[in-house]
Amino acid sequence: TAINFRSIDSNGNGARLDNYEEMELNEYVYFNGEVVKLFRMPQGPDSDMLFYASNGKRRAYFDTSAMAHALDEPAYVVEPHPPGARLVSNGLPVFPLHYENDDDGERKLGTDSKLLFTAPADGAYLVRVTDARGYAGDRFVYRLMIREPKPDFNVTLNGANPTLNAGSGREFSVNAERMDGFDGDIQVVVSGLPRGFSVSTPLVIQAGHTEAKGALHAALDAAKPEETDAASKVIATATVAGQVVTKEVNNFGKITLDGKPKLFVYFEPDSQKQPASPVSSGPGRPLEIIIAPGQTVPAMLRIQRNGHDDLVTFTVENLPHGVIVDNIGLNGVLIPKGESERQIFLTAAKWVPETDRLCYAVENQAGRQTSLPVWLQVRRPSGKVAVAGK
Numbered sequence: 001t002a003i004n005f006r007s008i009d010s011n012g013n014g015a016r017l018d019n020y021e022e023m024e025l026n027e028y029v030y031f032n033g034e035v036v037k038l039f040r041m042p043q044g045p046d047s048d049m050l051f052y053a054s055n056g057k058r059r060a061y062f063d064t065s066a067m068a069h070a071l072d073e074p075a076y077v078v079e080p081h082p083p084g085a086r087l088v089s090n091g092l093p094v095f096p097l098h099y100e101n102d103d104d105g106e107r108k109l110g111t112d113s114k115l116l117f118t119a120p121a122d123g124a125y126l127v128r129v130t131d132a133r134g135y136a137g138d139r140f141v142y143r144l145m146i147r148e149p150k151p152d153f154n155v156t157l158n159g160a161n162p163t164l165n166a167g168s169g170r171e172f173s174v175n176a177e178r179m180d181g182f183d184g185d186i187q188v189v190v191s192g193l194p195r196g197f198s199v200s201t202p203l204v205i206q207a208g209h210t211e212a213k214g215a216l217h218a219a220l221d222a223a224k225p226e227e228t229d230a231a232s233k234v235i236a237t238a239t240v241a242g243q244v245v246t247k248e249v250n251n252f253g254k255i256t257l258d259g260k261p262k263l264f265v266y267f268e269p270d271s272q273k274q275p276a277s278p279v280s281s282g283p284g285r286p287l288e289i290i291i292a293p294g295q296t297v298p299a300m301l302r303i304q305r306n307g308h309d310d311l312v313t314f315t316v317e318n319l320p321h322g323v324i325v326d327n328i329g330l331n332g333v334l335i336p337k338g339e340s341e342r343q344i345f346l347t348a349a350k351w352v353p354e355t356d357r358l359c360y361a362v363e364n365q366a367g368r369q370t371s372l373p374v375w376l377q378v379r380r381p382s383g384k385v386a387v388a389g390k
Helices: none
Strands: 014-017 030-031 034-040 047-052 076-078 151-157 162-165 168-181 188-191 195-199 204-205 211-218 233-240 243-250 256-258 265-269 288-291 296-305 312-317 323-326 333-335 341-348 357-362 374-378
Touching: 030 333, 151 188, 151 233, 151 243, 162 168, 162 211, 168 233, 168 357, 204 211, 204 357, 204 374, 211 357, 265 312, 265 357, 265 374, 288 341, 296 333, 333 341
Parallel strands: 162 256, 288 374
Antiparallel strands: 014 047, 030 034, 030 076, 034 047, 151 168, 168 211, 188 204, 188 233, 195 211, 233 243, 265 296, 296 341, 312 333, 312 357, 323 341, 357 374
């Protein structure tokens, strides 16, 4: 492939690439010494392909350093192999990655360098620190720290002290800070909400990702929370180096209840394709949508207008990575003025593993009201062979 349309700097998390149709999410791409990972495909003719980012900047993998890249610079989809691996010649180039770094690839240390090194055998190893520009002198002073990695994580809830409209919801997010190579799943469980309030729980920050989103919802007849009700509890759990680690997360704080919104949002299965049945018979349980890897299924977005009569645009949040709202066109997901529903289509890539995710719809014109969450279940087909006439 090659960079088209425009050059990219060392921070941008997107680019226009030739032959992107032949690529797949989570593949690595090599740009002249930098390795990035594909996060999202272009969503239209005027859209970038997005790479994984960290702290708002493009993340570089395998301890490579992010750098600027020129228009028409060639790039290659690559696969990592351990040092010393014997590769079958296929006519494509092989790029060795040395243990060297200029700027931290995880974008946490600014212009400081960071390397993860696993010694292949017992012995003495040399660590060399040099100026990236080739400068040197007696007054060039550096501090070098060498330590064993300590994989760990911290989770922060964003969206505390929310104000909710009766009968509607407000979105929030949980963000993970991953340390020293920990890249696994993190489960976040919320409990202790005031009566009449519900929330997306559990949430899972997927392996390799740093964020999950959820919706906090107030019933139409919910009572205003008292000061003593601000005792919600948020717990994050993950398996780190073979040990289960549990950490307490900041909670929602004070929850305030306001009047009815100008718009109520509903996100549901398409009843003509999948019955709109809850996951269990318990009260208040979310509806479910089932999709198989490589499959496209319909769903419905509905609104009840209560003062907002113009068009409404939406996004569907917290879908598993590899599941998208498909066929959105140039205008995105939109319900025009005077209408109250539309059908959308969810498509799962072939590689998406079996998983359960609480996803929701959020509108953009009337205070970002959210729907109740829906259980999206990714399930592989049973493997039964269909026979004509049966």
